[in-house]
Amino acid sequence: MEKYIRAVIFSLILLFPSTAAEASTTYSINDLVENAISLDGEKVTITAEAIGEKMERTGGTWVNVNDGTNSIGVWMDKLSADSIGHFGDYGHKGDTLMITGTFSRACLVHGGEPDIHAETVEITNPGEAIVHRASPAKVIWASILSIAAAPFAIYFLRQSSLRKKHNVRHLDA
Structure with missing residues (x-):
């Protein structure tokens, strides 16, 4: 029995360097x-x-x-x-x-x-x-800038509407 144990240990020792070289x-x-x-x-x-x-x-x-x-x-x-x-x-x-x-x-x-x-x-x-959440600062700035831009958008939409009406009248004449 002791011979078999020695043989197994000796075999493992011989195998170890070859696997270490391949690592x-x-x-x-x-x-x-x-x-x-x-x-x-x-x-x-x-x-x-x-x-x-x-x-x-x-x-x-x-x-x-x-x-x-x-x-x-x-x-x-x-x-x-x-x-x-x-x-x-x-x-x-x-x-x-x-x-x-x-x-x-x-x-x-x-x-x-x-x-x-x-x-x-x-x-x-x-x-x-991954869940990406908008930072509170970005949400606040987006809200402020949207509110600030709203009057300009309304003004330009009205101007565009008035020009269209003016051009329609001009073409009818």
């Missing part, structure tokens, strides 16, 4: 942009919000992500893209994704633009709807 470093998107030459072709991990909308293509789906420092396109399989529930826009905070994949500073497959070809996509925080 990727977490970067900000701005780090990728600023160090594009040295990181080209490297396996990287980023954490970012899904923004815009998914764009399905033959063989995969584009998802744009933003981590607050910059944005980048991520090429992923359709199943991963379909698991994203919210994309960030004015009315929504997008799902936060942890993406591990290969970074390309000028992807030859996708038109020479920087991108990440995702190997794994994990939703770490689901998105949600």
Whole structure:
């Protein structure tokens, strides 16, 4: 029995360095942009919000992500893209994704633009709807300016009406 336990422990020790070598470093998107030459072709991990909308293509789906420092396109399989529930826009905070994949500073497959070809996509925080409320100061100023503009609107509407009547009389003569 002791031999088996030692064999299992020894196997785990042998396996650990290989998985550690495959682990990727977490970067900000701005780090990728600023160090594009040295990181080209490297396996990287980023954490970012899904923004815009998914764009399905033959063989995969584009998802744009933003981590607050910059944005980048991520090429992923359709199943991963379909698991994203919210994309960030004015009315929504997008799902936060942890993406591990290969970074390309000028992807030859996708038109020479920087991108990440995702190997794994994990939703770490689901998105949600955002309610935007007008500040009380804006509501007050809008009311004041509307009241101030009302007399001018009435004056110009009356002038327009008088001109139309004058032009109709002038044409009848």
